[in-house]
Amino acid sequence: MGNNNHKSSKKRALYINTFRVIASLLLIYIVYRYLYNDFRIVNLWENIEQVMTSQAILPLCMIVLLMPINWLIESIKWKEGLKPVHNMSIYRAFTSVFQGITLGIITPARVGEYGGRILYLAPEHRIPGVASTFICSIYQNLLNVFIASLVLLLPFGTRRFINEDYQLITGIGILVSVATFLVLLFLPKIVSYVASISWLKAKMPKLHVISTQLQQINRQKVFVLSLFRYLVYCLQYVLIFQIFSIDFSAFDTLLAIAIVYGIQTILPLTPLLQVGLRGSIALYVFSPIAGDENRIILGSYGIWLLNILIPSIIGGMLMIVRRGKSD
Numbered sequence: 001m002g003n004n005n006h007k008s009s010k011k012r013a014l015y016i017n018t019f020r021v022i023a024s025l026l027l028i029y030i031v032y033r034y035l036y037n038d039f040r041i042v043n044l045w046e047n048i049e050q051v052m053t054s055q056a057i058l059p060l061c062m063i064v065l066l067m068p069i070n071w072l073i074e075s076i077k078w079k080e081g082l083k084p085v086h087n088m089s090i091y092r093a094f095t096s097v098f099q100g101i102t103l104g105i106i107t108p109a110r111v112g113e114y115g116g117r118i119l120y121l122a123p124e125h126r127i128p129g130v131a132s133t134f135i136c137s138i139y140q141n142l143l144n145v146f147i148a149s150l151v152l153l154l155p156f157g158t159r160r161f162i163n164e165d166y167q168l169i170t171g172i173g174i175l176v177s178v179a180t181f182l183v184l185l186f187l188p189k190i191v192s193y194v195a196s197i198s199w200l201k202a203k204m205p206k207l208h209v210i211s212t213q214l215q216q217i218n219r220q221k222v223f224v225l226s227l228f229r230y231l232v233y234c235l236q237y238v239l240i241f242q243i244f245s246i247d248f249s250a251f252d253t254l255l256a257i258a259i260v261y262g263i264q265t266i267l268p269l270t271p272l273l274q275v276g277l278r279g280s281i282a283l284y285v286f287s288p289i290a291g292d293e294n295r296i297i298l299g300s301y302g303i304w305l306l307n308i309l310i311p312s313i314i315g316g317m318l319m320i321v322r323r324g325k326s327d
Helices: 002-037 039-051 054-082 090-104 112-117 123-152 155-161 166-196 198-203 207-216 219-243 250-265 271-286 293-321
Strands: none
Touching: 054 090, 054 123, 054 219, 054 293, 090 112, 090 293, 112 123, 123 166, 123 207, 123 219, 123 250, 166 198, 166 207, 166 219, 198 207, 219 250, 219 293, 250 271, 271 293
């Protein structure tokens, strides 16, 4: 029996190692081809060279530094979600999150991120790992939508950034803000109720794992960490607008970015396909009071490049070089 278990373990390790090398090389190649054929990369670097002065060096360094801080916060959040069943190290959580970015970059709604994060978890920890990823994602997404809906309730924000019917937009803002607030407040009870529905239990027998972990984790901590990530995103936008000399105050940026992130959150596209749409969304929201449309698009693209594309390459490299037993 012991020999059979050992052989099974070695075979599983071989499959995982083969998969991680093939997947990471394939994804790195896809990213390379995407960068090579994308004119926006050239335009981005040309604009950075034009605006790069001594005053722009500090904001650029801060933006770059905020990238690992952003994903470190997400790693702590994922670790917290997994804590009821497995006390993972920060290092393991950090590298797993980067691997999730790599596999999530070419899948709709980044569903590949689930597989990337649990790749090196022991079999008994993989379902809780998926549950933790879902919990982190739902809190972050609900927060993004909730803040966006609050901005829609502000006459200043709505009239300045949304060139549509004011009463309609305000009505939508009220409905969405109330709905997301209630979901955030009663999420454990909502998931517990859904998990108790008989026909769903039959189709999704592991749904109770999410419900159980939601009851056991420190939900306030997960929410606060989600808020910190949101603030990091906002700060990056403010800084990149400074670099590109876009005439936009920090307060205006915070209002506009709330709407941008709210719209991006509800679009179930792959990150590779979403990049062009991100620029269009940013242009739609920012352009009424900021003149240079090209720099608005490139600023949005720069944030995506730094927060998604570069980490996905790092995650692919980690998948190649990573060694060690499953957690």
